[in-house]
Amino acid sequence: MNTKGHCYPKSIILQAVYLKLRFTLSYRDVEKIMKMRGVQVDHVTIQRWVYKFTPFIELQMKKRKLRVGTSWRMDETYIEVKGQWCSLYRAVDKLGNTVDFLLTKRRQRISSQSFLIKAINNNYKPRVITIDKSGSNTGAIKIYNKRSFSKIKIRQFKYLNNIIEQDHRFIKWGIQNGLGFKNFESAKRTINGIEIVHMLRKNQMINPGITMFKSFCKLSV
Numbered sequence: 001m002n003t004k005g006h007c008y009p010k011s012i013i014l015q016a017v018y019l020k021l022r023f024t025l026s027y028r029d030v031e032k033i034m035k036m037r038g039v040q041v042d043h044v045t046i047q048r049w050v051y052k053f054t055p056f057i058e059l060q061m062k063k064r065k066l067r068v069g070t071s072w073r074m075d076e077t078y079i080e081v082k083g084q085w086c087s088l089y090r091a092v093d094k095l096g097n098t099v100d101f102l103l104t105k106r107r108q109r110i111s112s113q114s115f116l117i118k119a120i121n122n123n124y125k126p127r128v129i130t131i132d133k134s135g136s137n138t139g140a141i142k143i144y145n146k147r148s149f150s151k152i153k154i155r156q157f158k159y160l161n162n163i164i165e166q167d168h169r170f171i172k173w174g175i176q177n178g179l180g181f182k183n184f185e186s187a188k189r190t191i192n193g194i195e196i197v198h199m200l201r202k203n204q205m206i207n208p209g210i211t212m213f214k215s216f217c218k219l220s221v
Contacts (some may be wrong), residue, residue, distance in 0.1 A: 001056050001075040002064035010040055010220065016046045017053055018216050021193040024173055051186055053220075054193040061196045064206045069093035070127040073164040074116075074137055076174070079103065079191065081181045086169070088191065089115035091129075092164050098199045099123055103188045120144075126194040128153040130160045145176060170198050 003010045010069035015037075016178070018027040019030045027043035035042050071094040078085045087106065100119035112134075120126075123216045129152055131137040141154050174194040181187035209215040 001053055008039075008041065012041070013049050014108070014217055014220055015039075017049050017057075017193070018213055020046060020050055021174070021190075021197045022212070022216075023055075023079055032053070036038065042090070048188075050193060051189055054189045055194075057216070058192050058196055058220045060221075061199065062204065063220070065199065066204050066206055068097045068099050068123055068204075069095060072099055072101045072126045072129045073161050073170070074119075074129050074131050075161055075164045076112075076134070077168040077194045078138075079172075079181070079187060081184050081187045084183060086154075086184065087111060088168075090164060090168065090171075090195075091115075091119050092167055092197060094163070096163050096167060097202055097204055098167075098195065099126075101192070103184075103191055105184060109136040109143075112136040116140050116144055118184060125150055128155050130155045131163055132156065132158060143210065151214070170201075171195065174198075 001010065001184070002015055006013065014172070016030055016034055019025060019033060020027065025033070027047050027189060030046050031041060031043040034046075038043050038106065046099075058089050073094070074089070074091040076087045077091045079088050080086070087104045088102065089102045089112065100115070100122050102115040102118055104114065129141055131141075137155075138154060141152055144150060145152055160193055169193055172189065175191070181190070196219070197216065205215050209218050
């Protein structure tokens, strides 16, 4: 993570970004906490740090993520961005480990397909995917099977999907105290960062640090 040209050392930047992504805090809250620690930094600067450095952290986590199981739970939830509801597609395995995630501007079959392809490319083909009664998710899996000559089993049992519905709450909890997202790209990067920290909480990193923050710092190397 290249922090050259910034007025603050890398350790300070990592602290501020981690606080925002780990806890239910607004950027002004993070500014106050940093001030209590003797660091004077504006909340707008912290927001820029999150926007700039989260993609690098996400890339490093992809390289160091532990392998997930072959039975997936796939679902979507909704995030408000500038007054519009966007779809956040997510998948976990049967143990609750995060498989992948994707924020899209609308709920369509093509969005479901994009997420499924992303999840498989970043992991591998699952044996079975449990979904709700969503027609878009069902269609996406069927189309993928047809085009790739795959045999991913589709399973539709509501109670089996409770694990991912519960998991959605941690992500929504992480954004509830903010003032709302002003643009899509900012929302996408912030949510991706929250997802990464949530994965660290679930011990999904190869060779983690002795604490979650130490693990987060290792992703900046």
